[in-house]
Amino acid sequence: MSHSPRITCEIDENQIATVRLNRADKLNAIDMAMFKAINQITTELKNNKSVRAVIVKANGSDFCSGLDVKSLLTNRKDALKLLFKWWPTLPNAAQRFSIGWRDVPCPVIFAIHGRCWGGGLQLVSGGDFRIASPDANFSIMEAKWGLIPDMGGALAFRELMRQDHTMEMAMTAKVIDCETAKDYGLVTKIATDPYASAYELALECINRSPDVLAANKKLYHRTWWASQGKALGLETWYQIKVAIGKNRAIAARRERKPEEKPSYVARQFK
Template identity: 45%
Template sequence: MSEDRVRVRVGADGVATVTMVRTDKHNALDQAMFEGLATAAGRLAEDTSVRAVVLHGEGRSFCSGLDVASFMGGEGGTDVLLAREPGRLANVAQRVTYDWSLVPAPVIAAIHGNCFGGGLQIALGADIRIAAPDAKLSIMEVKWGLIPDMGITQTLPRLVPIDIAKELTFTGRIISGSDAAAIGLVTRVEDDPLAAAHALAGEIAQRSPDAVRRAKKLYDRTWVSADAAAALVLESDLQTELIGQPNQIAAVVAGMSGETPRFVDPV
C-alpha cells in the first residue's frame, strides 16, 4: 500500500521526484503515506546517482496534514506514530520530516494548495521550499489541542525568530505562500512551484555532487550550533575530503575551459 501513496522517479540527470499520491484527501497522512515517505527517503539516501530531490503532492494540495480518522479505527490509534525503532533518533511520525536531512542530496519542496500541520512539517524538513503565492500554510496542531511534534524543533528555529514561531503555533493561523516567504518560512514564491523546483534541481545537478553533499552536511551540522570550534574544524575536514578528488578537479577544469563538467557519482 505504501508504494501507492508515494511515487519515486529518478531522471537521467540525477534529479529524483518524490510525489505524494492521495489526491482525494489532499494527500493527507495515513499510515501508508508515513511508510511510503520514510521508505522513499531511505532509498534516496542510499542512491549515489541522485543529485537533487523534488518533493511535492499530486492534485490540489501539497499535504493537508494528519488524517486523524484513518488512525482512529486502527489498532493502536495514533500511538503507532510515537513508536521509535531501536537505534533510530526519530519516531515514526518524525521520520517523514527528519529523514530528509539524512538524504545527502538537497531536497526541494514544491508547495501548492493546502500545506497544514504535518504537511508543513514535511516541507520544513526539505532544504529549500518553493511555494505558490496563494498556497495555504499553517502550523495547525493547536486546532486539535496538540503541539507540532514531527521534527519541528530541528527545522523551524533555522528559519524564523522564536516570536514568529510562537505566534504561528499558538494561533494555528493560515498564511499565504507570499506571507510565508516574507517571514522566511519558505524560500521564495513562484506561480508554478513544481516547475521552479525542477529547474533549481536541474541547476544543482550540474554542480559537483561531492561539493553539494558536503555543503549540505556542513550547514545541517553547524547552522544553529554554538560550538564555533567544532564548526570551524568541520569546515576544514570537509574541504580536505574534496581537494584533489576527481569531481573537484573536473569542476576546476570546467571552470577554466568553459566546458560542461562530467562528474562521477560520490563514493
C-alpha cells in the same frame, strides 16, 4: 525506486528524482501508509549515489492538508508506532517523516501549492528549499486537535522562523498566506509554477560537484547551531575530504574547458 499507493518516485535523465504525494482524493492527508512510504523513499534516496537532486510535489488541488486525523487518532496501535523510540534523543517514525530529508545528501526542493497544513508543513520544513505558488497557504494546525507539532517541528521551525512567529502559529493554528510565509522564512521563493522553478534550481545545483552539494548540506546542518570550534573543525575536515576526491579535479576542468564539460563521477563524499 519503490512505488506505493501513497507516493511515486521517478528519476529522469538528469538524475533528478521527482517524488509525488499521491493521495489527491484525500488532499494528500497523512495516514500510516504515507508515513511508511515517505520514510522508505528517504532511505532509498539517501543510499542512491547517482541521484543529484530531489524535488517533492503533490498531485491534486493541495500539497497536504495535514494528518488524516480520523485514521490515526482512532488507531492507538498506529499512533504508538509513530511515537515510539528506543532513545529519547533519536527520531521516531513521525519525526523521520520530516527530518529524514536532511540525510539525503543532495538538494531537496519542495514545490508547494494549495494547502500545506500541519504535518504537511512539518514535512516541507525538512527540505532544503521551499518554492510555493501564490495560492499556497500554511498552518501549524495541530492545536486545532489538541496536539502540538511533533514531527521534527521543534528542530525545523527554529531554523526557519523567529520564535514569536512560531509560537503564534503553533498556539493559534492560524492559516497564513504565501507572502506572509515568505516573510516568516517558511518559503524560499514564490513562483507561479513551483515545480518548474524547482527544476530550474535543481539544474543549477547539479552543475556543481555532487560532493560539494553533499558536503555543504551536511556542513550547514551540523554547524548552524554548533560552537565556533566545532563549526571550524568540520569546515576544515569536509574541505579536505572534498579536495582529495575525483570530482574536485573534474570541477576544475569544467571551469577551465567549458566546451568539454566532463561528467562528474558518482558522489563520494559521506
